[in-house]
Amino acid sequence: MDTKTPSLHGAYAGIFNIGAAVSTRTIRREGGFIAAHYNSLTAENQMKFEEIHPEENRYDFAAADEIAEFAEKHGMALRGHTLVWHNQTPDWVFEEKDGSPASREKVLERLRDHAGTVMGRYKGRISAWDVVNEAIEDKSGAYLRETKWLETVGEDYLEQAFRIAHEIDPSAQLFYNDYNETDPAKRDKIHRLVRSLLDAGTPVHGIGMQGHWNLYGPPIEEIREAIELYASLGVRLHITELDISAFRFDDRRTDLLAPTNEMEELLTRRYEEIFRLFREYRSAIDSVTFWGAADSGTWLDGFPVRGRLNWPLPFDRELKPKPAFWSILDQARV
Numbered sequence: 001m002d003t004k005t006p007s008l009h010g011a012y013a014g015i016f017n018i019g020a021a022v023s024t025r026t027i028r029r030e031g032g033f034i035a036a037h038y039n040s041l042t043a044e045n046q047m048k049f050e051e052i053h054p055e056e057n058r059y060d061f062a063a064a065d066e067i068a069e070f071a072e073k074h075g076m077a078l079r080g081h082t083l084v085w086h087n088q089t090p091d092w093v094f095e096e097k098d099g100s101p102a103s104r105e106k107v108l109e110r111l112r113d114h115a116g117t118v119m120g121r122y123k124g125r126i127s128a129w130d131v132v133n134e135a136i137e138d139k140s141g142a143y144l145r146e147t148k149w150l151e152t153v154g155e156d157y158l159e160q161a162f163r164i165a166h167e168i169d170p171s172a173q174l175f176y177n178d179y180n181e182t183d184p185a186k187r188d189k190i191h192r193l194v195r196s197l198l199d200a201g202t203p204v205h206g207i208g209m210q211g212h213w214n215l216y217g218p219p220i221e222e223i224r225e226a227i228e229l230y231a232s233l234g235v236r237l238h239i240t241e242l243d244i245s246a247f248r249f250d251d252r253r254t255d256l257l258a259p260t261n262e263m264e265e266l267l268t269r270r271y272e273e274i275f276r277l278f279r280e281y282r283s284a285i286d287s288v289t290f291w292g293a294a295d296s297g298t299w300l301d302g303f304p305v306r307g308r309l310n311w312p313l314p315f316d317r318e319l320k321p322k323p324a325f326w327s328i329l330d331q332a333r334v
């Protein structure tokens with residue numbers, strides 16, 4: 001552990017939490033580094049439905065418990081990710097034993113059992129939950145994403161999920177979480193969704209802006225407009241999955257083994273302007289979580305281009321701070 005590098009979360013004390021998505025592998029391998037720079041954790045995968053509840057009558061809490069215990073040991077906040085998602089949810093949730101579609105009542109009963117068991121286990125330990133993840137359709141002309149949740153329960157599945165979660169843990173902050181959250185068309189649909197839930201009296205406390213951005217976009221003004229629109233609903237904002245890809249989404253290059261000097265310079269400037277913006281809206285933003293603690297553990301290695309490396313975070317593969325780290329630190333001192 002490099003004791004000469006200032007603590008990232010320490011620099012932002014009193015402004016907002018600084019978090020990282022982790023796994024049992026990363027906390028075992030990099031625990032001292034993670035504890036030094038982050039004061040909030042999200043399980044990257046190990047609290048998702050299929051990981052924690054793979055079969056109807058079997059739960060597996062070993063990995064989630066290890067992450068929760070690490071967070072408690074180091075006095076960190078813990079975000080729950082995620083209860084309702086179209087991915088990484090096992091088929092048994094939506095099916096009868098013969099493979100036919102389960103009824104609305106059966107699916108809601110299973111959700112209630114799952115949420116009750118998982119949220120109940122971490123009640124008082126997890127302060128915020130991503131209750132529903134990525135329910136909005138990206139394509140224009142469509143509103144809700146076609147999923148098994150929508151197909152079996154109906155359009156009110158989001159409302160049902162939030163009400164169930166609130167009954168189980170009334171003290172937890174409950175979030176709707178999504179990506180492409182600054183795109184004007186999708187942004188308006190997310191706003192419409194959360195507005196409709198609030199109008200129905202649904203206990204939604206916040207919006208999670210994932211923040212899977214890149215060196216070239218979205219424009220900072222587009223991010224600002226999204227923050228202002230969501231904050232106008234009177235809910236809290238968390239940046240939940242921040243990383244800055246070195247590549248545009250349609251860039252399919254695979255030849256780079258390290259970032260270019262230009263990429264490093266762009267990353268430094270990009271993080272500087274993004275954290276300047278976040279600090280400007282500190283009255284609405286409670287938490288900023290990176291999707292990974294360092295480049296040694298980023299999901300963007302191999303996605304969306306198989307075999308390609310990426311360098312989206314403020315710390316390199318040796319856990320050393322990049323120039324981007326110092327630009328983020330500077331914004332805490334403004």
